Amino acid sequence: MEIIIDIEADAPLFAQLIEQIKNAVLSDKISPGDPLPSIRQLANDLDLNNKTVAKAYRLLERDSVIRTKGYRGTFIHPDAKANSAIDLNDIVAEKLNKTIENLKSLGATDSEIRIAFANALNKDKN
Amino acid sequence: MEIIIDIEADAPLFAQLIEQIKNAVLSDKISPGDPLPSIRQLANDLDLNNKTVAKAYRLLERDSVIRTKGYRGTFIHPDAKANSAIDLNDIVAEKLNKTIENLKSLGATDSEIRIAFANALNKDKN
DNA sequence: TAATGTACCCCTTTTATTAATGGTACATAT
DNA sequence: ATATGTACCATTAATAAAAGGGGTACATTA
Structure with missing residues (x-):
């Protein structure tokens, strides 16, 4: 498995790493049970x-693509292939799109939505 | 109608103004049809x-609390009293709370939710 | 002519968040 | 001893947005 990180790319480094490991799983370059580097x-x-x-x-x-076993190291998850195809971020984006569209149709401004969102996300953080 | 603006308050100036005008309507200090200062x-x-x-x-x-009539000035809306009791921000907050709770239950991190939210809100802004 | 709401332009300050980094430390078990 | 994942403490630079201000201009109509 080769992993290439592009410091100049738009995507954050950790995101590049995630994407490449998922792709390696999807293309069978690594399989469930295989160990990953520490x-x-x-x-x-x-x-x-x-x-x-x-x-x-x-x-x-x-996302259950890998399993960490403490001092024993990190391994590919048994269901890694199925789970690599799922992108939680897609689900999050879709649900937020629907909610925002709804709020805009009520007349809420972007600014109001942003402020309410910030409050909602931080409400249990005192 | 007295309006007192506190520059030192936490709430933004425009928000203080909105709140006080709504309160004046709710407490019958001003009534539908009354003119507001320019x-x-x-x-x-x-x-x-x-x-x-x-x-x-x-x-x-x-929010239909006032009606502007161009060069003729600004007046209290006929339905101002009912509409002053409704705070769109409460509705927005409630809907966002539900969506965020849902996303968190899926395992999404605050950071992921924030980023997806920013994308969703700006998606039709090219 | 004067006043109305409104719509642009650009600007500053403040605040918040992300991404990434650095250091220290811990329990675990070979 | 050594290596594992992990959990804290912290800082930096880049980015974004809110709030407010300053200016200029427009059509409308008394």
Whole structure:
């Protein structure tokens, strides 16, 4: 599996990493059960910060594309192929589009929607 | 009708203005058909910028609390009392809360939700 | 001529968030 | 000892938006 990170690309580094690992799963370059490099190892190979790789791994784990087993390392999830085809961000975008369209039809301005959104997202953060 | 603007308050100036005019309507200090000061006049009295007052009037007009009649001035809307009790922002907040709760239950992070939201709101702005 | 609401233009300050980085530390188990 | 994922503390630069201000101009009509 080759991973190429383009520092000049528009997409954030962690997002490039996620995309490439998902693509590797989808094209059978890596299969369920295969081990992945450790966070520190991959960060070193790609000349990235540990945190950047850790963030990608954390999101891949959330989406059940990989499984982390503590000190034993990180492995491809049994359902990785199916889960790699699902992009949670697409679902989020679709639901937000519908809600926003609805609010605009009520006459709400962009500014009002933005402010209400910020409040809603931060409401349980005191 | 007395309007008191507190420059030190948390709420934006235009929002204070909107709130006080709505309250004046709800407490019958002003009634449907009554004339309001012109934008320039009120801005001068309260020592606010024309734009700040114009913004408040624009939103009050959208919510049918006032009616502007061009060069003839601005008046309280016939349905002002009922419409002053409705706060579009409450409706917006409620709908956004539900959508966000839904997205969080799917595992989406705050950051992902914010980014998708920004894209959704700006999508027809090219 | 004067006043009305309205619509543009550009500008400043403040605030918030993202993305990425750096450092330190922890329990775990080989 | 060493390596694993992870969790904190923090900072930086880039980007975006809100709020407000300043100016200029328009059609309308008393």
